[in-house]
Amino acid sequence: MGTVKEMTRIISGFAGSLTIAVPTSDTRPTSDRVREAIFSALDSRDAIRGTRVLDLYAGSGALGLEAASRGASRVTLVEKSTSAAATCRKNAVVVLKSAPRVGAPVVQVSAQTVQAFLGASGEEFDLVFLDPPYDLGESELTGALAELVPRLAPDAIVMVERSSRSVEPVLPAGLALDKRKNYGDTTLWWLRGS
Numbered sequence: 001m002g003t004v005k006e007m008t009r010i011i012s013g014f015a016g017s018l019t020i021a022v023p024t025s026d027t028r029p030t031s032d033r034v035r036e037a038i039f040s041a042l043d044s045r046d047a048i049r050g051t052r053v054l055d056l057y058a059g060s061g062a063l064g065l066e067a068a069s070r071g072a073s074r075v076t077l078v079e080k081s082t083s084a085a086a087t088c089r090k091n092a093v094v095v096l097k098s099a100p101r102v103g104a105p106v107v108q109v110s111a112q113t114v115q116a117f118l119g120a121s122g123e124e125f126d127l128v129f130l131d132p133p134y135d136l137g138e139s140e141l142t143g144a145l146a147e148l149v150p151r152l153a154p155d156a157i158v159m160v161e162r163s164s165r166s167v168e169p170v171l172p173a174g175l176a177l178d179k180r181k182n183y184g185d186t187t188l189w190w191l192r193g194s
Helices: 032-044 062-069 082-096 114-120 138-151
Strands: 004-009 019-023 052-056 074-078 106-110 125-130 152-163 175-183 186-193
Touching: 019 062, 019 082, 032 062, 032 152, 032 175, 032 186, 052 062, 052 138, 062 074, 062 082, 062 106, 062 125, 074 082, 082 106, 114 138, 125 138, 138 152, 138 175, 152 175
Parallel strands: 052 074, 052 125, 074 106, 125 152
Antiparallel strands: 004 019, 152 186, 175 186
């Protein structure tokens, strides 16, 4: 199992200011600045409390765990790297120690590929984060989005984080572009279930 190279923090909610570990390899953490922007926008839409959240290509689990801290009811972290999935599990324990006794979120970690998870899961999600490695091919991303569509609840929000040098994702039927926002080398694609 790899060692931890750095730490990041949960920004707000019941676990606000807690530090969590970042895996040493196979991940590219979302910067605090980008996470703050994402969750500020989601909070303004009242799009977190009570939701079922899916964090694909989870890395450290920071996006999903931030949602848990801010009131999501159920969070699933999907990460194929064994060491990163182990880090997700440790981070979930750290975050859940601060959760309220009543109404604490359920956090699950699935150590498998995104395609395997989406092919096997029948669960629906209200909020989905896709933060794949920047070198993930566009066809693989398009395939993951297509497999995700049947798992989306009505009016679901899907957030795709890519390099600002990446082309616009090809959207399958069932997903529509809501907005695009650039943050330096990072572009966020806000998608809506349709």
